[in-house]
Amino acid sequence: MKAPGLAGRVDGALGTAIERSTERHHARRLGKLGQEARYAPPDDGRRWAAGTPAPRAGNAVEILIGGAAYGARLAEAIAGARRSVTLAGWCLTPGFQLVRDEPPVVLRELLAEASGRVDVRVLLWAGAPVPLSALRRAAVREVAATLSAGSAVRVALDDHERPLHCHHEKVVVIDDEVAFVGGIDLTDLSGDRYDTPEHPARGRMGWHDLAAELRGPAVADVAAHLAQRWQAVTREALPSPPPRPSAAADPPATGGVEVQVVRTVPEGLYPAVPRGDFRILEAYQRGLRSAQHLIYLENQFLWSPEIVRILAGKLRDPPCDEFRIVAVLPGRPNTGQDDTRGQLGVLADADRGHGRFLATTIRAHAAHHSDRVYVHAKVAIVDDRWMTLGSANLNAHSFFNDTEVNLVIGDADLARRTRLRLWAAHLERSVDEVDGPAHRLVDEVWRPTAAEQRARHAEGLPVTHRLVELPSASRRAERLLGPLQALVVDG
Numbered sequence: 001m002k003a004p005g006l007a008g009r010v011d012g013a014l015g016t017a018i019e020r021s022t023e024r025h026h027a028r029r030l031g032k033l034g035q036e037a038r039y040a041p042p043d044d045g046r047r048w049a050a051g052t053p054a055p056r057a058g059n060a061v062e063i064l065i066g067g068a069a070y071g072a073r074l075a076e077a078i079a080g081a082r083r084s085v086t087l088a089g090w091c092l093t094p095g096f097q098l099v100r101d102e103p104p105v106v107l108r109e110l111l112a113e114a115s116g117r118v119d120v121r122v123l124l125w126a127g128a129p130v131p132l133s134a135l136r137r138a139a140v141r142e143v144a145a146t147l148s149a150g151s152a153v154r155v156a157l158d159d160h161e162r163p164l165h166c167h168h169e170k171v172v173v174i175d176d177e178v179a180f181v182g183g184i185d186l187t188d189l190s191g192d193r194y195d196t197p198e199h200p201a202r203g204r205m206g207w208h209d210l211a212a213e214l215r216g217p218a219v220a221d222v223a224a225h226l227a228q229r230w231q232a233v234t235r236e237a238l239p240s241p242p243p244r245p246s247a248a249a250d251p252p253a254t255g256g257v258e259v260q261v262v263r264t265v266p267e268g269l270y271p272a273v274p275r276g277d278f279r280i281l282e283a284y285q286r287g288l289r290s291a292q293h294l295i296y297l298e299n300q301f302l303w304s305p306e307i308v309r310i311l312a313g314k315l316r317d318p319p320c321d322e323f324r325i326v327a328v329l330p331g332r333p334n335t336g337q338d339d340t341r342g343q344l345g346v347l348a349d350a351d352r353g354h355g356r357f358l359a360t361t362i363r364a365h366a367a368h369h370s371d372r373v374y375v376h377a378k379v380a381i382v383d384d385r386w387m388t389l390g391s392a393n394l395n396a397h398s399f400f401n402d403t404e405v406n407l408v409i410g411d412a413d414l415a416r417r418t419r420l421r422l423w424a425a426h427l428e429r430s431v432d433e434v435d436g437p438a439h440r441l442v443d444e445v446w447r448p449t450a451a452e453q454r455a456r457h458a459e460g461l462p463v464t465h466r467l468v469e470l471p472s473a474s475r476r477a478e479r480l481l482g483p484l485q486a487l488v489v490d491g
Contacts, residue, residue: 058253059216071098112151126159182211197425206373312350344472
């Protein structure tokens, strides 16, 4: 590797200094809140976040890949609701079509119909108070009016946000028995979320995302979070679920999956959480630190110096020769492209040419053209035994400043099946074809395929495969916007 010149050394030193300042800033902030263990959890071998809610056994979880699968399942659950529907989101488009058959299932009409027989509540971020986002408060008020007009749908707008941040979670709870948690917004703002794992080229940007359908005791923890937010905004307590046949207050066991609900709630937003809740950051650190063979990430952003530090350490001192890290990211994120590219450069440097790290994006392709596919998923799988997914990105917004909800899943069978389903889709192969040693698939299929398609794309040729390798930044200064932004707006 060619040694950097003076400009490169100065550039690298500046980048390192700013990132260390950012990390110290985050550590001080959580330290003042008595949340040191969330920022730097002890190396005690735990794979779950400490505190409450604790992991719960006895759950059933289904991973829904793509907006089409999620929309169909959500529409079915809302249509079958017997007592209540509570939905919280970053953004909602009333005319969003959950199912696109003839006739389509339109979100506003579905909620209105349900509100005639059950309680329907929608909790939305109130929107940006300053003109720095397309999601302005006036636009959100219009959405609320559209949802409630001629129906019994109750809409609350949550403006308890930190400056320049939002309520980013995407959560639905139905009858206190089933919850949907993931990254899929029910909107067409900045892109249509309706897509399938096959990502057919349609002459517009595709959308890759995931959600989980959860049944069982952990649903109570998702419902408690929504009830806490609803009461803080409206000063109204949500009705308690009806008495259950047994003495248990929580939904009964419905499966064999252990699940922990973790969240980000900044301090000072809600009276019930005065010091905030930062257990998504803790969960990610514990899960990634435990990795021995494989870290697989899909995320919209990769800015967090805390996460990159763990990944880089694994690459510099790999747990075994077969250790690999694969990251699937947007080819052109809607913000912070230089931040992600710079962090990819850090990881490439830490890898030192050993081929243990690969970053790719995906594209939809047809015979003579291809379309971007926006990677909006937020999932991590470690060693096919630990998995998290939800609304949290790998940046300071999601770890410290926006409200977020993730599930942490400790089920080896589900983690492996989910990874194989994702790999089969991205590699355009069957699940059986990708069911082999992960490091060999990375070295013999992922890497050469993605490199070939990157070369084709760079030459202006249409891609012939879904995978495209992502470049890293050659200079560290390209990753400074995220850390600088964190220093300015984190408080």
